[in-house]
Amino acid sequence: MVVKVDHKWGMVVDLDKCTGCQACVVACQAENNLPINTKDLFMQKRAFEWIRIERYWEGDFPDVRARYLPVMCQHCGNAPCEPVCPVYATYHNDQGLNVQVYNRCVGTRYCINNCTYQVRFFNFWEPQWPERLQNQLNPDVTVRTRGITEKCSFCVQRIRRAEVTVERRERTKLNDKIMAARNYMPACVQACPTNALMFGDQNNEQDEIHEYFEEIRGDDHGDSRGYRLLEEIGTDPSVIYLKKVEQFQMEHD
């Protein structure tokens, strides 16, 4: 019998652990065939980073902090990008993922306009790799062409591999431990040295992230350590951030 599981994937980002080291950023670029961010792309503010580290300043020398915030597609339950796509290139699947279908995309960029988190990227040019570097491209991930919008997929290719191998062939229920042990975690989560990124199934009680999603659902007063980015807008993201812990308060507080 095939195990039928209702997954709802989600991520938890512990801001107290993120050091801003960029390991997730490079791992994502390697896994997902992102175009090389040339100097020109940086100058045009069009560098492709499906997961990025935002750095915010607070205070001034010497009472100063730099805060790091990893931002990837929030896979919103109520995603502003989805209803505006005229060709259904972006839609919500039954596992809580916000999916981008590249061969449907016609490049209107409405979704990019409407995204609250600015996590969608448009290929203004055909991405180029020198011939030899093409050997590195991941055969599981489509190389996007000019005129296509792309974004974080929670490494859906790895999730699919996990489902096919573990759930269909081995008939075992997936959990975060199996995914971590067998390289099915999203590339950023797997790479993160401080374990600031956690991934799993919001519906699976065994998964580490489950309790954070349970807590936030029952929390109306902002008492839990978890919160979601710009949640007042009502996008219902599948990514929870855990508040940064301040051992010593800043003087201006």
Added chain:
Amino acid sequence: MKLTRRNFLAWAGLSAVGAVACDVFEDELRVQSPVSLPEDLVKGKENWYATLCRTCPSSEGVVVRVVEGRAKKIQGNPNYPTNMGAQSARCDLGLQQLYHPDRLTGPVRLNGPKGSGRFDKITWDRALEALKKELQDRDGAVAMITPPLRGHAALISDNFVKAFGGKRIEFDSLDLNTYKQAIENVFGKKIQPYYDISNAKYVLSFGSDFLSTWISPTQWEVAYGQFRDSKHSDRGTLTHVDSRFSVTASNADRWIPIKPGQEGKLALSIAYVLIEEKLTPSKVDIDDLTDGKGLSALASYHPDNLAAELGIPEHITGSNSVSELIRTVAREFASQGPAIAIGGGSAGASTNGLFNLEAIYLLNHLVGSVGIKGGVILNPDSPIKELSAGSSSHTITDVENLIKDIKSSKIKMLIINGTNPVYGLPNWTGLKEALENEDVYLVSFDYLMNETNNLSNLILPDRNFMEEWGDDIPEPASGYQVIGIQQPIVNPLSDLDPRSSSDVMLSVAQDLGKDSDLPWKTLQEAMKSMSDQLFDLNRGSVPGSTKQEFWNNLLKQGGWWDEGATESSSVDVSNIVSNIVAKDKGAAVQSTGEFYLVPFEHNSLLDGRNGDIPWAQATPDPVTSIAWQTWVEINEKKANDMGIQEGDVLKVQSENFEIKGIAFLSPAQPPEVISIPLGQGRTIGSSYATNRLDGESANVLDMLENHKVNETGSLAWAATKVNVINTNTSLRIAKFEGDFESREIGFTEGEKLIKTTSPNGNNH
């Protein structure tokens, strides 16, 4: 020819073949033989192989995904004791090293004057013949420069060059010799210890950017993740003392800015408070440490006396004065144990660097943290006799002596193995001029062109780490014996013809009868014999009832380790305080200028070794978010006073040298310090490393004055002072963040992107 039916069919057949041959690209016909890697060529099937990553000096354990004979992804090896499945921003760079478009395809020989860049392709046979001939002609006058090496790569290089009467110099721009010397003086062992940050409750670090580039950052980051503890009921505290706002400073609970070179005085002042307020645990024998002098041994380090000298601003984390801050930190350090004090980086790079580091590491003895869980854990010797657990290290002084020998023709042949010293040494060392001498025969093992091998007579393309065997004794290991194994996981592409530098050395030594200390035909053979030795130890992580089974499992695991094989030696600390205090003499920074210059290793380029790799260039710096360029980090208010705006090209002048870089205005930079990352300013290399506008790429090493660390002879790279001049030209800055000021703008709680809470769970 008469057209018969038979002829017609023959012609038709031929033209059909012709059509096929024209239609198919040549590349597609060059299919790798499935015989050599049968399992890899199953369509769509992936294999993961364990090996070691060589893009940073810490050599992390990785697993590499291989599909149809091509490496696709590098990830941390979950079993490997140092990085435990995690990786840094540098691990995946190996893929672009392996498939770099500018990789040398085969051996080349200089055809023209040195430095002309005119090279002829030759076959390996002719290249090896030339190498052998020169080695024989110049026997006794041979030297080798490599990066710091460990394991068999070090052993083979050493014995090879020794067989020709020479010596190997380990070159590292920011060498660790001062750190290692301090470790030996304070802990009695030169092997680097393991800092058990994961079990510590308090970390006091000085100058070491251990969350970004210092020694083994992934290992420390894994531990740091556990130190921070998600449930935050039991969260550790990090206080970081640094003369610049590094990645580690930005993550610390408390950052204490300090004048470069004053770190040791601050540490001894903390020591003073520990003794004065009797905060040391009862097991610590203060009389033994101070030779019976007690507090008087540290009399000149009373916090009140030092407050003005240290350059620490007032009111750090709510303290009323600097001396109160010192007392607070000392009390926290003593009471919130287990506590660790670590130091390195810029703290060890002023002329009094050795004093600074010894004073810092002394703090561990004062709170009884040496050899305990959550403290400083000494690492054991290597399980294999001929492989040392502590790599030797040379300093810039050793390189200068070598250059003298080259200039005086004592050395007539230099072999450079996988490093770029012409770029990585300050210009005043004169290495480039020495190598330009046509009488010196220069051989390089490398995979890309660079400033050094451009002066070569012969360049031998080396294999990438994913195409070659290797091993490593990680330094530091995790408190027990570890040997990492590197194995070839893909074959070189068909258009490349690299050979393992170790194998070349072994075969040349054998051909010339110089193989008495090199009993192996190949590096693989050396590793197999090591595997047999490990098998005979009959302990450790690798199962196997036969030697072959053991070898297979060793490769599968990516290494051997024995958690029971720890270090038990105790440290003799008698009179250590007086020895350290005696080293506190002379100014820390000797040159003059308005600003202290504090260079630092770039998060992904490191000291420039990854400069040719596109991902390394395109990874934004964590603090500034700048990529592809050299920036000059300057305090925002100070810059405003000087009329400097972001993007202005600044001329940074030391007494004798100057470079240009783009201004980045940082609200966190101390006003009297400017900092510049290493890694850019390449002149010869791939298009990713070079090809920059004037003013946006410079090598900060070129402007360091000739200052050395007392007693160790290392380059005192944080001992130069500089002036900053605005050239009144500006360039666009290639940074990831937007052009508006990146400060939180939320007015309501819901709009705030980054929310904070206190350790007891009260929201801020």
